[in-house]
Each structure stands twice: as structure tokens, then as C-alpha cells.
Amino acid sequence: MKKWLSLFLIGLLAISVVASGCIGGGEETTTKGKIAIVYDVGGRGDLSFNDMAYLGASKAAKDFNLELVEVQSAKETDYLQNLETLAQQGEYEIIIAVGFMMTDAVKQVAAKYPDQKFAIIDGFDPEMPDNVMMILFKENEGSALVGALAGMVAANDDKDKVGIVLGMEIPVLYKFEAGYRFGVSWGVDYYNQKMSTNKKVDVIYQYTGTFTDAAKGKAAAQAQLQQGAWVIYQVAGGTGVGVFDAVAEALKAQGKDMGPPFAIGVDSAQDWIKPGIIIASMMKRVDVGVYTAVKAAVEGTFKGGVVELGLKEGGVGISTIEDVKEMFNSLPEDTKKQKLQELGFDSEDQLFAKLEETRKQVPDWVWQAIDELKQKIINGEIQVPAPMDKDGIEKIRNANDWTEMMG
Structure with missing residues (x-):
């Protein structure tokens, strides 16, 4: 590599x-x-x-x-x-x-x-x-989908916190954070209605100030895991690789090689980078x-x-297994071979089977609910907030639920 x-x-x-x-x-x-x-x-x-x-x-x-x-x-x-x-x-x-x-x-x-x-x-x-x-x-829209995933996974596992680790504090990243918060709230609301419960899931966030420092990303994720974050979304470029490492190490300490807790990738279909650890990615196409x-x-x-x-x-959008295959197969042959070796797989089929197994840790109804949210956003029934300044993101952070976030 x-x-x-x-x-x-x-x-x-x-x-x-x-x-x-x-x-x-x-x-x-x-x-x-x-x-x-x-x-x-x-x-x-x-x-x-x-x-x-x-x-x-x-x-x-x-x-x-x-x-x-x-x-x-x-x-x-x-x-x-x-x-x-x-x-x-x-x-x-x-x-x-x-x-x-x-x-x-x-x-x-x-x-x-x-x-x-x-x-x-x-x-x-x-x-x-x-x-x-x-x-x-519209990073806010894609982030809403992975936020819904995080919120429903946490609620279903009786956890009350999820995390997001971000890079530099710039307006475009407010859109990621706002969309994620919106999706978490929507997902927990969906879960509560389906299961007749009244659960609440809080979002822990940290801006690391960099897109290139994996150590800072790891430290931020470790702190969030210690606070009880059950799913962590990385929005930090190279810094976010540290998020994957932190979640992988937390699982290893429990004798596990598959979440939860889970990480969520960003920009490309990053699921294959840490199979078993990354449940999905927000693809910025x-x-x-x-x-x-x-x-x-x-x-x-x-x-x-x-x-x-x-x-x-x-x-x-939210990554599919086909998206992951396309991303992995775009790598040079020698890089693919090296990555498979590093991951401990003899073939691409083994890698993709692991990814399928990872996704099966989440109930089918969760994935169906995400599709439902996606369609409602596409047809305009739901509008995901997209703040571009400090005041805007503070309103989202202080909102009581996703309906209030729509404003």
C-alpha cells in the first residue's frame, strides 16, 4: 500500500x-x-x-x-x-x-x-x-440515514448514547452533525412507536480540529466509548481511521471481533476497512x-x-454491500491482495461474507425503517435541517426531537 x-x-x-x-x-x-x-x-x-x-x-x-x-x-x-x-x-x-x-x-x-x-x-x-x-x-440527508441506524441499534440494545467524531469545525460539518442528530431522534422515535416504549438516546460529539490525525480520532472515540456510546459515526477523513481502531480495540478487549458497539464510515463505502466493526457508511457520492x-x-x-x-x-446515501464491492474492486490488484492478507481473508468472497454477517447483527426491520425514512426525504415529506453556522447547529443541539429540528 x-x-x-x-x-x-x-x-x-x-x-x-x-x-x-x-x-x-x-x-x-x-x-x-x-x-x-x-x-x-x-x-x-x-x-x-x-x-x-x-x-x-x-x-x-x-x-x-x-x-x-x-x-x-x-x-x-x-x-x-x-x-x-x-x-x-x-x-x-x-x-x-x-x-x-x-x-x-x-x-x-x-x-x-x-x-x-x-x-x-x-x-x-x-x-x-x-x-x-x-x-x-446534501450531507445532512445521508447523515440522517446513518443517524437513524445508530439510534435504532442503540435503542434496540437498551443503550442511551451514540457518538460522532468530526474533523475541523467548518460549516459543511455542521450539516453532517445536524443530519446525524436528526436521524438519531427519528430512529429512536420510530423504535418507541414500534415497541411501545419511551427510550431516549443522547448524542456525544467532538470536533478534533483535523482531518489527518488518526491518534486524535482514536482518543475521541475512546472517550465516547467510555461514556457509553454504542455506535460512533466518523466524519473526520484520515482522523476517522482512529475511530475504527478504537471500536475494534474495545471489542477485542471483550473477546469479540464483531459489534456492537459499531462504527459508521463516511464519504466512501468504508465497511471493508474493518469488517465486523463498521456497520455501514454514509456515502458522499x-x-x-x-x-x-x-x-x-x-x-x-x-x-x-x-x-x-x-x-x-x-x-x-447509506452504503450497500454492492457499494462496498465496487469501492474495494476499484483498488489496484496488489493493494487488494495486501488488504485481504492484512484482514486475514483468503478471498474477496470471505470478506464480503463477513460484511453480510455484520449487517445481520441488525434486525431487518431497522434496514426497512431506514428505507422508509429515505423515501420520505426524497418525496419531501421530511426535510432534514442543514445549518451552516454556529447559531444554526446550536438550535439543532438544543431541540427536543426531530420534528422540532425541522422547525
Whole structure:
């Protein structure tokens, strides 16, 4: 894994991935154009945000017969140079920047090259030039689903606390926290009505201030487990890997290799990283966002401005076993083999069987209830709050139940 990752972490890389097919008579087609993707610091191999961006870009390259050029930012000061180097070439159908940290750089370069189409994942600026598509996600909606899962699992096991460990305290993470709190409340209410009980489940939360410190994530999760958290949702990037470790160690201390307690993954289908420990993941479908931008550029429907993707658009959701398989199978063969070995499995089938077994620790009615919540959000019957400031999230924290959170 380290050997593979190092390929993406040394300076400025541009790796061309050519998607070609065959036409009649076995003749190979040539690519019709080029697209570029600029990763944030950390880049490919994060098993999360950046890898999901690659999934979308590579699928679009294949479907639209394009050449994909990947560029890695080694440090934040690379953003501007990387984007400008690509833009001045004038060869790309669209240039995609992955991550809100590149917002200012995209704004500056896009203004300088008005004929070049850009897209940015998670970046927003009301004064962004009109050649930039700003792709945002309704993380609150996806977080509501995993919150409902956490709330129902806790209530069903007669526990009264769940946790959430977050990265930097920024507006977009308020949406994750609010959605999770909303879902927990909805899930416990669903349980109480089904079982004729009156249980209450509180949410313990901590912002670690970082997305790259697994030790801080582990410490935060250990503290929440000690306070009685039965399920912990990680919303902290690389910091969140420590959450998985904390839950795994807590189970091991009890002589168990399968929860509960459980962890919940984020951004990609992370379930396979710790089978038996991660019950599900809130998928932020960055791949769908990237694919949407490329499709619009290629088909001539591109428009600058905000494109927001929620449950209805397939932009967020709760992971399925099929999602996990797709994510795992996107890894290079040598990485997959190494991961299977590290996890103690002889084959992918064994891994996926373990994931199926993990999910069976949760009653079928819980998964059905989550589907019910999903449909109610999609059809507009339920609206999940999405605060973007301190006052907004404080109102959610102080609300008595999910109906009050809808306001």
C-alpha cells in the first residue's frame, strides 16, 4: 500500500489514463478529448473522498472515450500552479478540483481563463465566475440515514448514547452533525412507536480540529466509548481511521471481533476497512458529482453555478454491500491482495461474507425503517435541517426531537 501511495505523493504528477475500446474489425478507437482532475493534499489512496473522485472521473473517461489526466497537489501552495498549468494548455473539456480548500485558487484561475470549464467539489463562492460548476452535497440527508441506524441499534440494545467524531469545525460539518442528530431522534422515535416504549438516546460529539490525525480520532472515540456510546459515526477523513481502531480495540478487549458497539464510515463505502466493526457508511457520492460535471461538459449542457446532490439525485446515501464491492474492486490488484492478507481473508468472497454477517447483527426491520425514512426525504415529506453556522447547529443541539429540528 505504501509503495502504491508513494506514486501519488511526490510533487506534481500527471498520469494519463486512456480509455479506449474497439470498433468493427478490431480497430481501436482514439480518445475524443481530455479531462483533468486535481486532487487535494493526500490525494489518491485515502480510501475516501479522493478515491471516490477518481471513480467518477475514470468512469466518465471510459463512457465518453476521454483521456484522464490526474494531478496531485503536494501542498496547498500547489493549487494555483496546478490549475493554471492545466488551464493554459487549453486542451481540457473540463478541469475538476477536488475539495473546498481549492475554492480561491479555482476562482482566480477561472477568471483568467473564461473559456475553460471548471468544476469544484465542495467549493462555494457567491462571486465565482460563471465557467465554474460548484458541486455541493446534501450531507445532512445521508447523515440522517446513518443517524437513524445508530439510534435504532442503540435503542434496540437498551443503550442511551451514540457518538460522532468530526474533523475541523467548518460549516459543511455542521450539516453532517445536524443530519446525524436528526436521524438519531427519528430512529429512536420510530423504535418507541414500534415497541411501545419511551427510550431516549443522547448524542456525544467532538470536533478534533483535523482531518489527518488518526491518534486524535482514536482518543475521541475512546472517550465516547467510555461514556457509553454504542455506535460512533466518523466524519473526520484520515482522523476517522482512529475511530475504527478504537471500536475494534474495545471489542477485542471483550473477546469479540464483531459489534456492537459499531462504527459508521463516511464519504466512501468504508465497511471493508474493518469488517465486523463498521456497520455501514454514509456515502458522499463524489463520484456522481464528478461524473455529472464531465457529462455536462461533453454533452454541451454545462452551466456554471451550484449543483446540489442529495438522496433524490443519488449524491448521498447509506452504503450497500454492492457499494462496498465496487469501492474495494476499484483498488489496484496488489493493494487488494495486501488488504485481504492484512484482514486475514483468503478471498474477496470471505470478506464480503463477513460484511453480510455484520449487517445481520441488525434486525431487518431497522434496514426497512431506514428505507422508509429515505423515501420520505426524497418525496419531501421530511426535510432534514442543514445549518451552516454556529447559531444554526446550536438550535439543532438544543431541540427536543426531530420534528422540532425541522422547525
